[in-house]
Amino acid sequence: MFQTTSYSGDKVKDYELMIKQLQSLLEGEKDKVANLSNASALLNQFLNEVNWVGFYLWKEDQLVLGPFQGLPACIRIPYGKGVCGTAIKEQKTQRIENVHHFPGHIACDSASQSEIVIPIFIDNEVFGVLDIDSPIVDRFDETDQIYLEKFVDTLKSYL
Numbered sequence: 001m002f003q004t005t006s007y008s009g010d011k012v013k014d015y016e017l018m019i020k021q022l023q024s025l026l027e028g029e030k031d032k033v034a035n036l037s038n039a040s041a042l043l044n045q046f047l048n049e050v051n052w053v054g055f056y057l058w059k060e061d062q063l064v065l066g067p068f069q070g071l072p073a074c075i076r077i078p079y080g081k082g083v084c085g086t087a088i089k090e091q092k093t094q095r096i097e098n099v100h101h102f103p104g105h106i107a108c109d110s111a112s113q114s115e116i117v118i119p120i121f122i123d124n125e126v127f128g129v130l131d132i133d134s135p136i137v138d139r140f141d142e143t144d145q146i147y148l149e150k151f152v153d154t155l156k157s158y159l
Helices: 011-026 032-046 080-090 142-156
Strands: 052-059 062-070 076-078 094-096 114-122 127-135
Touching: 011 032, 011 052, 011 080, 011 142, 032 052, 032 062, 032 142, 062 080, 062 127, 076 080, 080 114, 080 127, 127 142
Parallel strands: none
Antiparallel strands: 052 062, 052 127, 062 076, 094 114, 114 127
16 A cells, blocks of 8 residues: 555655554454554555564563564564564664674574564563564664654554
């Protein structure tokens, strides 16, 4: 339907529209799996130059694969391991320019070159992460980080 670089030519406006679409899509729905599934589909449709978009959910002291769009992925990620586990451990977004330079990177898809992971905490408890991979080095910039964090903040109210 639209992409960040060609829809309106204004990345910020495009992200703001996507967040409004997320709210409309999830309004009135309480099922977490359904909401995460639609959120990953919306991101996959919206973002260009990505090869994986999805969620890992916190279960039994590890991250477990949740709803996603892309090739089959690693099922379990231990606390503090890889980009996703590090995002939870450090409780902050990880924006990785080149995953091959990240110590302990877990390569689920050899095509991935850069990654952004936003940790999700609800009521100060770990819920999971939003994980987005790209086959392009340095795909994600500060604007992406700011608006993907806003996307997660919006999504949390439907979880």
